[in-house]
Amino acid sequence: MIFKELVLQNFGPYANRHVINLNPEINENTRPIILFGGMNGGGKTTLMDAIRLALYGQRAHCSTRGNLGYSEFLTQAVNNQASPIEQTRIELAFEHIINDQWKEFRIVRSWTKNPKDGKDNLGILDTDWPDPALSNTWDEYIETILPLGISNLFLFDGEQVKELAEQDTPPQAVIEAIQSLLGLELAERLSIDLDILASRKRKALASASQLSNLEEIEARLKQYKQEKELAQAALGTLQQQLKEAQKNYQEAADKFRTEGGRIAAQRSQLESKLDELAKATDNQRQEMCNLASDLLPLGLITTLLKRAKLQAEIEAKILQAKVARDVIQQRDDRLLKYLDKLSLTSKQLEKIKLFLQEENHSLNPELEFNKKPWLCIDEEGIKQLDNLLEHQLPMQIDLASKQIERLKQLEEELDSTERQLAVAASPEDYQKLDQLVKEAQKELIKCQAAYEAGKHKYEEVTKAIDKIKKELEKYSEQAIDRANDEHIIKSVTKVQKTLQLFRERLTLKKLNKLEGEVTECFRYLLHKSDLVHRVAIDTNNFSLSLYDLQGLPVPKHRLSAGEKQLLAIAFLWGLARVSGRNLPVAIDTPLGRLDSSHRSNLVERYFPTASHQVILLSTDTEIGKVEVEQLREQGAIAREYLLKYDSQKRQTVVKTGYFY
Structure with missing residues (x-):
């Protein structure tokens, strides 16, 4: 797959129509990198959102959507200078190999400030010809090319890398991408389908009273599953609030210390x-x-x-x-x-x-x-x-x-x-600093209590679901005596156990390959090649463990912030390589907190080889003059663009060239 062209019209800060050539070929010579430069708030992330929105529509994970409904998000995405009747439009042209031949598709999504039925208008052009059938089945078709579950491995940003670097276990989005990549969701989906089959058999064979009992049990199961989803969502929100409270408390404590609070106390x-x-x-x-x-x-x-x-x-x-x-x-x-x-x-x-x-x-x-x-x-x-x-x-x-x-x-x-x-702070300043610390600590305790309560509720709902499933199994064993259907229901349990075993062995097999790829990528990016000899991945939560040449664990805190970011990038890179899919890579704010040596390794070794097409969205402090000259000397850059943002008009214009 190769992105050929991106067209933005009245989308976000991009007023009017902008046509951006993404072709990585120049005079039949392939140069993988398409480089975009722009200051913070200049529209880099909007470009990434446009690619995601074009591909996945209302399923897209866009940065500014949050909890907005799709209709509200589309309205918010319209340029503030556009009139109510003026059209907002995103087009993404790409090539994909079908039957050993390159074929071009163009995704066209358009809407106005008040989108009809709360949706965009989707059109798919197959080699310049509209294909209504493909438009109707586009969500299923794009899953065969670039599944939404693994899109975060190819379309990611610096914040995602930072979050992955700082957490002991990967975020839920990355875990889902790993499961999708390893094919684990197929076994899970089959297990769910078997539950549905067993449920239908119970309903078909049970008496009226039995059917009523079954329906009541299944209704409770459905209710608990809904409660579990709500509890999981609430737990995520509480976890975010807890992180924010921890951050605020740390800032207040640091301020108390640095401004003489401790001295004033004495x-x-x-x-x-x-x-x-x-x-x-x-x-x-x-x-x-x-x-x-x-x-x-x-x-x-x-x-x-x-x-x-x-x-x-x-x-x-x-x-x-x-x-x-x-x-x-x-x-x-x-x-x-x-x-x-x-x-x-x-x-x-x-x-x-x-x-x-x-x-x-x-x-x-x-x-x-x-x-x-x-x-x-x-x-x-x-x-x-x-x-x-x-x-x-x-x-x-x-x-x-x-x-x-x-x-x-x-x-x-x-x-x-x-x-x-x-x-030392004056008594009045000390009281203010002390009050800030106490308030932040109080809020932290409150958030910790709320998080623990949410976690407890989630665990209780999970236990209730497990208990109801056992009731269903027990009910089926006692109430259904028809041989064939009983055989099916019992077989479901056996098949599910086999599926679980299959899933575990598949996980081990795939993770062994993934560990090798991640280790190779990390050692390739890391300038201290003797620091880590092997990267291991936990089969349950997919957390990373590091080991040296003697097989001894290397604590993650021994890594610098830059080395942790390189580990996160190596993890994403290894996952992309294991996927076996020849897909473009787009990276927003790619260098983060890397020091000069790690930055040089990433520029020299990762960007030119991450994929056949690499779209980089950078500020002038990330890929600076030294880094862009290094990429130019390598012959790795196909095209360079500069996103010029006018703060008075609140609009961005795409120009050819870079900062330097």
């Missing part, structure tokens, strides 16, 4: 601590003042004190020398008087005097070369000065250093506490 403690630190700082300064009033200032003249000590020691020696000289001089005088009595010659006396003078001179050199003492410190003063320099002053300086360091620490802690108080 404000009294911080203020008390600030007072204590201020008092400790003042006490420390007072201790330093007391220290400075003692001997510490003498540390400034340590050098002068050492010189004074030296001078005092020299003067003490001089004083000692003078005392010694006087004692010796008196002794010499007595000696000379005694020698005079001995009748020595004058020459001998002169020699003795000269000897004594030389001896005295050698004993008192300090007296010859030092000046007169001026410091005049006694011996006790010298001892005190020595004690000051050697012990008291060093101790005071060391103590002062420690007190300075302690004061510095107190001042830093005081400054840090003041900064914390400065950034």
